[in-house]
Amino acid sequence: MNDITKLKEIASQIRRDIIRMVGMAKSGHPGGSLSSTDVVTALFFKVMNHSPQNWERTGAGRDMFFLSAGHMSPLLYSALARSGYFPIEELATFRKIGSRLQGHPATDTGLPGVYEASGSLGQGLSIAVGAAVGKRLNNDPNTVYVLIGDGESQEGQIWEAAEFAYHHKVNNLIAFTDWNGQQIDGTTTEVIGPDELDKKWSAFGWNVVVVENGNDMSQVLDAIEKAIAFKNKSEKPTMVMLKTDMGKGVDFMEGTCKWHGKAPNEEEVQKALAQLDETLGDF
Amino acid sequence: MAKYINTGDKDTRSGFGAGLLEAGRQDPNVVALTADLKGSLKMDAFAKEFPDRFFQCGIAEANMIGTAAGLSLNGKIPFAGTFAAFATGRVYDQVRMAVAYSEANVKIAASHAGITLGEDGATHQILEDIGLMRMLPNMTVINPCDYNQTKAATIAAAKHNGPVYLRFGRPSVPNFTSETEEFVIGKAYKLSDGKDISIFATGHLVWEALLAAEELEKQGLSADVFNIATIKPLDIESILNSVKKTGRAVVAEEHFIAGGLGELIAGNLAIKYPCPIEYVAINDRFGASGTPKELMKAYGLDAEHIVNASLRIIKK
Numbered sequence: 333m334n335d336i337t338k339l340k341e342i343a344s345q346i347r348r349d350i351i352r353m354v355g356m357a358k359s360g361h362p363g364g365s366l367s368s369t370d371v372v373t374a375l376f377f378k379v380m381n382h383s384p385q386n387w388e389r390t391g392a393g394r395d396m397f398f399l400s401a402g403h404m405s406p407l408l409y410s411a412l413a414r415s416g417y418f419p420i421e422e423l424a425t426f427r428k429i430g431s432r433l434q435g436h437p438a439t440d441t442g443l444p445g446v447y448e449a450s451g452s453l454g455q456g457l458s459i460a461v462g463a464a465v466g467k468r469l470n471n472d473p474n475t476v477y478v479l480i481g482d483g484e485s486q487e488g489q490i491w492e493a494a495e496f497a498y499h500h501k502v503n504n505l506i507a508f509t510d511w512n513g514q515q516i517d518g519t520t521t522e523v524i525g526p527d528e529l530d531k532k533w534s535a536f537g538w539n540v541v542v543v544e545n546g547n548d549m550s551q552v553l554d555a556i557e558k559a560i561a562f563k564n565k566s567e568k569p570t571m572v573m574l575k576t577d578m579g580k581g582v583d584f585m586e587g588t589c590k591w592h593g594k595a596p597n598e599e600e601v602q603k604a605l606a607q608l609d610e611t612l613g614d615f
Numbered sequence: 616m617a618k619y620i621n622t623g624d625k626d627t628r629s630g631f632g633a634g635l636l637e638a639g640r641q642d643p644n645v646v647a648l649t650a651d652l653k654g655s656l657k658m659d660a661f662a663k664e665f666p667d668r669f670f671q672c673g674i675a676e677a678n679m680i681g682t683a684a685g686l687s688l689n690g691k692i693p694f695a696g697t698f699a700a701f702a703t704g705r706v707y708d709q710v711r712m713a714v715a716y717s718e719a720n721v722k723i724a725a726s727h728a729g730i731t732l733g734e735d736g737a738t739h740q741i742l743e744d745i746g747l748m749r750m751l752p753n754m755t756v757i758n759p760c761d762y763n764q765t766k767a768a769t770i771a772a773a774k775h776n777g778p779v780y781l782r783f784g785r786p787s788v789p790n791f792t793s794e795t796e797e798f799v800i801g802k803a804y805k806l807s808d809g810k811d812i813s814i815f816a817t818g819h820l821v822w823e824a825l826l827a828a829e830e831l832e833k834q835g836l837s838a839d840v841f842n843i844a845t846i847k848p849l850d851i852e853s854i855l856n857s858v859k860k861t862g863r864a865v866v867a868e869e870h871f872i873a874g875g876l877g878e879l880i881a882g883n884l885a886i887k888y889p890c891p892i893e894y895v896a897i898n899d900r901f902g903a904s905g906t907p908k909e910l911m912k913a914y915g916l917d918a919e920h921i922v923n924a925s926l927r928i929i930k931k
Contacts, residue, residue: 390690439717447688449717452708458678459713462685462693469646469667470689489709492678500670 335378336549341611342414343373343549347581348608349410349423349615355601357427360435363591365407367512367547367576368479372397374552375477376411379560384416387444395474396447396463400456401481401510402436403593409433412445413615420615454487456480457507461497461569464505475563479508483515486524491536497569498537505569506559509533511546512578514589530573539570546574582607616807616832616840619825621789625762627819628726631783632657633762634769635694635724639665645773647694648683650676655785656696656726676701680709684719692720692773698732699725699782700741703748714778715751722772723748727785728758729869730897730914731819731907740902746874748780749847755800756847758782758868760821762790764844767798775800782818784869786907789822792842803850805857809837812925813857813864817843817876820867820895820916827921836929846876851883858890863931865924867895869916891931893924 346369354360376382380395399408406426413420418432425431432441436451447463450456460478467474480490497505509529513520521527533540539562543555552574559570578592579585582604585596596604639645639661646668647661653671662669672679676697683693695702702725703710714721725744732740749756755777759765765783772779792804806821807828816824821842828838839857843850858864864884866877877894884890897914911917 389688391688392690396688448684448719449712452712455677455681455709455713458681458709459685459688461678462682463688464685465670465682466686466689466691469686469691472689489675489677489681492673492675493681495675496670496672496678496682499673 339373339377339549341609342377343369344609345612346373346407346410346414348605348610350406351582351596351601351604351608352614353406353409353423353426354595355598356424358595359427360406360595361403361593362406362585362596363514363578363589364401364481364510364512365404366580366582366585367578368404368407368510369580370547370549371508371552371574372407372411372479374549374556376415378553379556380477381474387417389447391447391463392470393472393474396476398447398456398460398463398476398478399437400450400478401453401484402450405435405437408437414612417445418443423615453484454489457490457493460505460507461493461502464502465500467504476505478505479510482509482511482513482520482529485509485529494533494536494538501567502569503563503567506563506572507569508572508574510576511573512576514578514592516589516592518589533571533573537568539566539568541570541572543572543574546576547580616809616828616837619791619806621791623790624787625790626785626787627759627762627765627783628655628785629657630762630765631724631726631769631781632660634766636660636664637766638770638773639668641770642692642773644690645692645694646670646686647696648672648679650674650679650697650701652697656724658696676706677709680706681713683721684713684717687720692722694722694724696724696726698739699728699744700739703744704741707747711751715753718753719778720776722779722781725780725782728782729784729818730902730910730916731784731786731869733786733907733910734904736904737901742871742897742902743874744782745846745870745876749879753778754847755779755845757800757845758818759844760818760842761788761792763794764792764798767796768844771798771800784819788819791822801845801848801850803853804842804844805853806842807838807840809839810861811836811838812929813839813841813861814867814921814925815841815843815854815864815876815880816867817846819869823918824867824921826918827925830918830922831925838925843876846879849879849883854880854883855888858884858888863891863928865893865895865921865928867921870896872896872898891928893928895920895924
């Protein structure tokens with residue numbers, strides 16, 4: 333079995349996890365979690381140098397992944413559990429009282445894999461930039477990855493971080509934008525324009541890689557390869573713009589903002605799961 | 616009462632600058648960031664000696680706080696410096712999530728706090744920052760009183776593992792604490808022993824509290840004077856021991872009553888040892904332009920007002 337087939341299988345299972353977690357919690361954010369599943373799968377199961385069983389918050393000697401759009405927590409938790417950071421059974425506790433799997437990622441529950449709390453939008457890029465600068469100071473050659481949303485990029489702090497990363501030549505940072513064009517109140521262009529996000533990143537001095545289909549595993553892997561090549565030859569930070577579909581993988585959730593932060597009911601859960609192969613066994 | 620000598624007026628922000636340099640020399644993990652206020656916060660010496668550990672963020676405080684949080688993950692000890700108004704109110708959400716909730720080892724260096732910022736006026740004179748910061752779980756809040764203590768507190772903050780809000784100011788004020796004493800986070804510093812009234816002061820009001828105690832002494836009254844340099848965690852034991860002896864307290868601070876040290880102490884005493892209390896603080900109004908001295912007088916934040924508050928309460 334080649335890498336791409338294997339990664340697609342993992343992505344399918346993660347999508348199942350997302351649907352089941354949100355369904356069981358009767359709350360949560362399936363839309364963005366599903367649109368970003370492919371890139372997160374690629375990072376956790378192929379690209380990143382990480383040690384799930386031996387995680388430390390310092391991230392020393394390893395690649396680090398930051399989820400800035402913290403509402404995609406079901407995706408992060410599934411990727412962490414499926415790669416061995418904690419038992420997959422714990423996914424069933426998502427959003428329940430006493431759980432380490434808080435509605436949005438938190439550090440005070442001691443969940444391995446979470447470096448910083450996220451959920452209040454626009455902050456994770458700054459944090460990732462800081463972590464990348466810290467790695468540089470420590471002569472740690474590993475990479476810092478961060479995932480932000482396109483709606484999230486309406487936050488001014490994203491562009492503050494963009495300026496800083498450019499100015500301070502933070503080239504050990506690879507960022508991804510889940511460019512699904514949807515946010516709570518509608519499409520990103522309906523809510524607030526302009527939508528030429530790739531040009532904004534170029535204007536801020538970053539390397540920009542645009543992925544026409546950010547839900548196509550081979551395109552995602554190619555883009556990450558390009559970004560890593562940039563890291564090795566350029567002083568600039570790199571942004572990978574992933575054109576994705578919100579709700580990808582579940583037909584009635586695709587391409588609409590309706591499922592940004594809405595849980596499917598039991599019937600809808602079954603309808604969704606019927607479209608997603610159980611490849612690794614449900615939690 | 617014990618006598619304190621002003622060894623010469625100095626600004627507390629220069630104490631921060633000196634402390635930062637010293638902390639940087641002691642620990643290579645100490646790094647510093649600023650949002651276009653390197654000179655105002657006296658960070659030049661650190662930036663010059665450790666150019667690779669100093670980060671100019673531009674006028675972008677939110678990113679500065681987040682970047683500091685990220686740096687802390689790698690074992691760095693970041694001091695993020697800007698004016699108190701911008702270090703708190705402007706970035707409250709960033710401090711709340713990325714620093715306090717995440718328990719990031721970030722030191723927020725907040726200069727030009729309070730009304731003594733002076734001529735720039737109310738836009739820059741934050742008087743609610745202590746309240747904002749002490750409401751956050753995991754946050755340590757330090758408000759030293761003079762140059763020497765600010766320097767020592769900066770060094771102590773670097774050694775402390777956890778989020779710290781370090782508040783200091785712009786004007787030159789009497790420098791009277793020990794040059795060599797190590798700063799102990801969480802300790803209320805007793806400056807004078809008395810039996811008639813407890814005076815709890817913080818920041819620039821500590822010197823005024825000492826002047827007030829001298830004046831009270833002339834009137835035959837003795838004051839127990841404390842420098843509450845750490846507001847959170849509060850040394851409630853020292854405070855309780857004092858009011859159990861004197862039976863009354865005045866709390867003096869360059870801050871709003873709302874959210875300030877006075878309310879904090881009163882809230883504790885209401886439960887543990889109810890007694891008469893007076894506030895010397897600003898009641899629900901913004902600051903204004905003027906010289907620091909003029910403003911302290913106009914807003915009732917000086918020795919005279921501490922004396923008057925003490926006499927009011929003693930006569931009750």
